[in-house]
Amino acid sequence: MIPLSKILIGAMRFRDRKSAAEIIHKAIDYGFNYIDTSPCYCHKSETENSEAWVGEALSAPGYRERVMVSTKCAPGDGGRGLGPFVPAQGFGVRTKEQLAQVFNQSLRRLGMQSLDYYHLWTTHTMEQFDAAMQPGGWYDGVMEYKKNGAFNHLGITTHAGPDTIIxxxxxxxxxxxxxxxNVINLTRLTAVDYCAKKNIPVIAMNPLAGGFCAANGRLKELxxxxxxxxxxxHILAGFSAANEVDYAKWILDTAPNYKQSADQILAKVDRLIDAREPRCTSCGYCQPCPNNINLGACLSYYNIYKYMKIPHAKKSFKEKQWEDGLRLDRCTACGACSARCPNQLPLQDIIRDAQKLLYEK
Ligand code: SF4
Ligand code: SF4
Known part of the structure; x- marks a missing residue:
């Protein structure tokens, strides 16, 4: 396996074909050696979408051979359901035949004969996983492509809790x-530790928590x-402008002189958030919630909105309500999380306040 670079290219936030090419070329010239796309990213039509833009950018001489290309499709609907088969966007892929249709569509859009990585995508529940693994299903289909050399490495992309990921x-x-x-959502760290022991590379998506860490320069750097x-x-950065690629390269270049451990950096984030009350540290120990709420993730938006006064945190939270884990409005105040929280936070009060702040107009 060719080692992944520390910073990777996410292809989900491109604005258009021209700026996508500029971003991709710059990132590859900086040595970022993996690009992750999907049938659904930037999808406007069969010809205007992330896969097509990536393919065109990599058709320029000297680029394809310097980057590993990854795309994916999902047995589910992007959330926690199964949903119908939507080939154009790669959702609801559960049979070998559906997998073949979507895999070939990706090759066609990318203009490639083969890929480096393929992913079982947005697989958040055991039900979705089992649907992909049924005989004659997603996994059987993808392994035929792998056997025929259509891609080299199989990965999984998931927002599941750490135990399910493991x-x-x-x-x-x-x-x-x-x-x-990311620095304010550490709820999956036990899965990251597991991967470190098993030598499984972790590709960190949402490194800036959906972009809202970028609203504060110091928080963005941390x-x-x-x-x-x-x-x-490895940091999967969803670039939308060329100057963001320059910033990532600056982080990379200055990393050897930045002598702080991960814990020391978290302590700096703590000081930056400067909560006046004991606050959730997004450790994830309160999981699972009977209503599938990822409380640590929800409260990270709340902390940034409440204590750092970054309005984008609330906007970002609302935009992500498609994700079950962030449906704090579904909390039934059952108290299960309070019983498990090692910080003994007054969670029922905090949840009520978070609901008020994050959902109020
Ligand atoms: S509520 Fe408590 S247990 Fe849950 S993530 Fe926050 S600090 Fe951890
Ligand atoms: S109190 Fe709310 S967030 Fe906590 S476990 Fe119960 S439903 Fe989930």
Missing amino acids: AFLETGKFETVTLPL AFRYLMALPNV
Whole structure:
């Protein structure tokens, strides 16, 4: 396996074909050696979408051979459901035949004969995983492509909780895992530790928590520095402008002189957030919630909005309500999380306040 660079190219936030090419070329020239796309990213039509833009950028002489290309499709609907088969966007892919249709569509859009990585995408629940693994299903289909040399490495992309992620990886079917990880959402760290022990590279998506860490320059830098400090973690940065690629390169170049450990960086984030009351540290120990709420993730938006006064945190939280883990409005005040929180936080009060602040107009 060719080692992944520390910073990787996410292809989900491109604005248009021209700026996508500029970003991709610059990132590859800087040595970022992996690009992750999907049938759904930037999808406007069969010809205007992330896969097509990536393919065109990599058709320029001297680029394809310097980057590993990854795309993916999902057995589910992007959330926690199964949903119908939507080939154009790569959702609801559960049979071998559907997998073949979507895989060939990706090759066609990318203009490539073969890929480097393919991912079981947005697989957040055991039900979705089992649907992909049924005989004659997603996994059987993708392994035929792998056997024929259409791609080299199989990974999984998931927003599941750490125990479920570990259960996926324990099957031994995946060489990498892509999961949300950032300085204010550490709820999956036990899965990251598991991967470190098993030598499974972790690809950290959402490094800036959906972009809102970028609203504060100091927080943005700490967010990158924290992930840089974690061995075995690679930062999947969803670039939308060329200057963001320059910033990532600056982080990379200055990393050897930045002598802070991951824990020291987290302490700096703590001071920056400067909460006046004991606050949630997004450790994730209160999981699972009977209503699938990822409380640590929800409260990270709340902390940044409440204590750092970054309005974008609330906007970002609202935009992500498609994700079950962030549906704090579904809390039934059952108290299960309070019983498990090692910080003994007054969670019922905090949840009520978070609901008020994050959902109020
Ligand atoms: S509520 Fe408590 S247990 Fe849950 S993530 Fe926050 S600090 Fe951790
Ligand atoms: S109190 Fe709310 S967030 Fe906590 S476990 Fe119960 S439903 Fe989930």
